[in-house]
Amino acid sequence: MTSLELNDYRLSVYDLMLNASPKTIAAAGAGFVYVASGQAELDGARVAADDGALVRGAFSLGGSGHAWLYEFAPVSQPVLNEDGISLVISHRLPSAFSGERILRADRVESNPGAATPLHGHRGPGIRRLLKGQLRAYIGENIERIDTGTAWFETGTDWVIGKNIHDSASAFVRVMILPAELAGGTSSFVAANAEEASKPRSVTYRLFGEQAV
Structure with missing residues (x-):
């Protein structure tokens, strides 16, 4: 059983500008990185455009072009606010269901x-x-x-x-x-x-x- 109810979380999406020098993205929860253009290197693995990878917690990201990060994190954690990261939208989740x-x-x-x-x-x-x-x-x-x-x-x-x-x-x-x-x-x-x-x-x- 999960420790927090669904309503204790938010779901957000961010724009990420990719740079040849990888940087650490301090994500607070689980998520998904989608490469919208160019090519990314995520924790040392290459990810092509129009593809993506699941992440959990902080991860390293570099490359060229740009990517989207979808983040599922507790509402108690602030949204990401770093150079090269721009919030698009963030919503607190409704209590749609309970359990795993x-x-x-x-x-x-x-x-x-x-x-x-x-x-x-x-x-x-x-x-x-x-x-x-x-x-x-x-x-x-x-x-x-x-x-x-x-x-x-x-x-x-x-x-x-x-x-x-x-x-x-x-x-x-x-x-x-x-x-x-x-x-x-x-x-x-x-x-x-x-x-x-x-x-x-x-x-x-x-x-x-x-x-x-």
């Missing part, structure tokens, strides 16, 4: 005009658009999501995502989920039977999972 949990990182891509069914997820998470443009219906709100924009979903709000770009759209997502979903089991929850029968119209690439 995992952090999952994946990439979701859709074709032009594709729309998801009305749905939720088994846990909260942050998404950040890598390319393209989306229209997101989240609860009673509607947002246009442009490339580089990050947004938070509680998991309990009903959502529709529509690709409104003339080419493929893709986002990188990190969610906190019940441990029973480990191994890539879908977190998708259709709003009703009619929505469950609709095609999801997206493709997934799982980067990895770790217990948190």
Whole structure:
């Protein structure tokens, strides 16, 4: 059993500027590093663009280009504030579920005009658009999501995502989920039977999972 409740944590995403001289990133919890451009060296291992690696605690990062850090950390810890690190968004997590949990990182891509069914997820998470443009219906709100924009979903709000770009759209997502979903089991929850029968119209690439 985890020592803190889910509501005692926050989920954040940061921009990281990569430098040829590796530096230590003093992350306070578990997370995921996604290389948005260039090439990174993470704790001595090379990570190519459009790939990533799970991390836990402080890690060494160098290379060229830039990366995104998704961090799951206690709210008692301050957000990272160092040279070369820029906070994009940070959200305290709702008490979506109790018990053992995992952090999952994946990439979701859709074709032009594709729309998801009305749905939720088994846990909260942050998404950040890598390319393209989306229209997101989240609860009673509607947002246009442009490339580089990050947004938070509680998991309990009903959502529709529509690709409104003339080419493929893709986002990188990190969610906190019940441990029973480990191994890539879908977190998708259709709003009703009619929505469950609709095609999801997206493709997934799982980067990895770790217990948190």
